[in-house]
Amino acid sequence: MSDFEPGFEGILGDSPAMAELFATLRRIAPTDCTVLLTGESGTGKELVARALHRRSGRADRPFLACDCASLVPTLLESELFGHVRGSFSGAVAAKQGLFEVAHRGTLFLDEIANISLDTQSKLLRAIESRRVRRVGDTVEREIDIRLVAATNRSLPELVAAGSFREDLYYRLNVVPLVLPPLRERPGDVPLLARAFLHRLQGRPTVVAADFSPAAMAVLEAHAWPGNVRELQNLVERLAVLCGAPRIEPWHLPVELRQPTPEAGPRPAALPTRWAEFKLYKRSAAAAVVDDLERRFLAAALDRAGGNVTRAAVAVGMQRTQLHALLRKHGLGAADD
Ligand SMILES: Nc1ncnc2c1ncn2[C@@H]1O[C@H](COP(=O)(O)OP(=O)(O)OP(=O)(O)O)[C@@H](O)[C@H]1O
Ligand SMILES: [Mg+2]
The missing domain is CATH 1.10.8.60 (Helicase, Ruva Protein; domain 3)
Known part of the structure; x- marks a missing residue:
């Protein structure tokens, strides 16, 4: 990090809200406190989680992140707690879970709002007992980890709606940190x-x-x-x-x-000069045309129920050409 970058561990900001956040981070980083990070997408939740780890006594141990939203419950449980061989189809070998691998380090549970109620109770048990049992196993293993959880949703609202366990919320919400948009x-x-x-x-x-x-x-x-x-x-x-x-x-x-x-x-x-205005005119016109093209393609794809081949026939284009344009505009399409 250069002198040019005021902040904390590469997290930049000099607004009062960020200055307060840095002060809190300095205080809590060396502790083992569980931290709950809340903030919209792109506000720096993972950056903060990694900074907490680097500034802790656990810095030379692993930092492991788990994207809880990307796995179905059974796979998430095996990812977190591990499994024994043959505990489910596909479990061809025993596997350590992230809790075990992160022993003495930090475990970052990202998108924590997205886990099922069933997995939530298993997670709560692991946190409270400081022990994990691999899926299908009878042995419990002691774990020593620092937990950092993150979400872009309001956990209290989910608790009120009954989709997030209140006791788990309190376990995670030891030090709540909000990253402002x-x-x-x-x-x-x-x-x-x-x-x-x-x-x-x-x-x-x-x-x-x-x-x-x-x-x-x-x-x-x-x-x-x-x-x-x-x-x-x-x-x-x-x-x-x-x-x-x-x-x-x-x-x-x-x-x-x-x-x-x-x-x-x-x-x-x-721009105030003609030469620059000419460039401006060209880029503005290109952007407008681009936007029209994107809307034309999106509507065509929509009418064809997301099917590229049918959309191409309907609008009178080669499928490959349509496909390339959809890619250019980042428009996802169902495979034919
Ligand atoms: N305050 C900041 N200073 C410097 N870089 C930042 C800051 N906040 C975010 N970034 C950068 O922005 C990008 C997004 O940050 P990060 O992945 O931590 O966000 P997030 O809150 O985890 O987002 P999401 O909810 O989408 O996962 C990263 O490249 C990160 O380095
Ligand atoms: Mg993130």
Whole structure:
């Protein structure tokens, strides 16, 4: 990390909310307290979990992350607790679970809201007894782990709705940390944008080294639904694609400069010189056409029930051409 990056373990921010978060992280990182991270997608939950581990006495032991949303209950249980050979079809060999592998380290349970009630009770038992039993096994093994859990949903609401166990919620919610969305801390945008651009300097394809004040104003005004991840991705794209040493408003995607099509770009977002305006005009027109093309394809695919071959026939295109365009626009399609 360079001097350019104020923050905590690579987590950047100088807004009051982030300063308070860093102070809490410094205090709790060396402890064994269970931490529950709540925040929208892209706000840095995993980054915080890893920072907690690095700043703890467990730093030289494993940090293991489990995406609880990506596995069906039986596989999740075997992932967490392990299994003995033959405990279910597919269990061809015995396997250690993450609880065992993370012994003396940190276990990061990501998307914790998505686990079934049944798995929740098994998880609660493991946390309370500090022991795990592999699926199909009779032996219990002692475990010493620090737990960090994360969710982008409100666990109290899920508890009220009956889909999350209240006792497990209290077990996890020892130190609750909320990562604020970027739109609630617009003051962090310049710092983050410059730091991300700074990290890319020296790469052969990167020309841009800074943002103009007008471009930065546009970034600060954006709502960032994808939070820091969205900003980081945009900076990486701009660094390569803008082709100029300074990023200007007209290099930014139209949707950032032009919140609603009726409103048009803000005057500050328009170039003041003709040569630049010509470039701006070209990129704005391309973006509009691109958007129309995406909507045309999405509607065609929708009418064909997601079937690419049928959609291609219906609109009079080659299937391969349609397929390539769908890929370009990131439109998923069912396989024929
Ligand atoms: N405050 C920050 N400073 C620097 N980088 C950040 C910050 N917050 C997030 N990032 C970066 O943004 C990206 C997304 O962060 P991360 O994966 O931790 O988010 P998340 O909250 O776990 O998102 P999701 O819920 O989608 O999994 C990562 O590349 C991370 O390094
Ligand atoms: Mg994450």
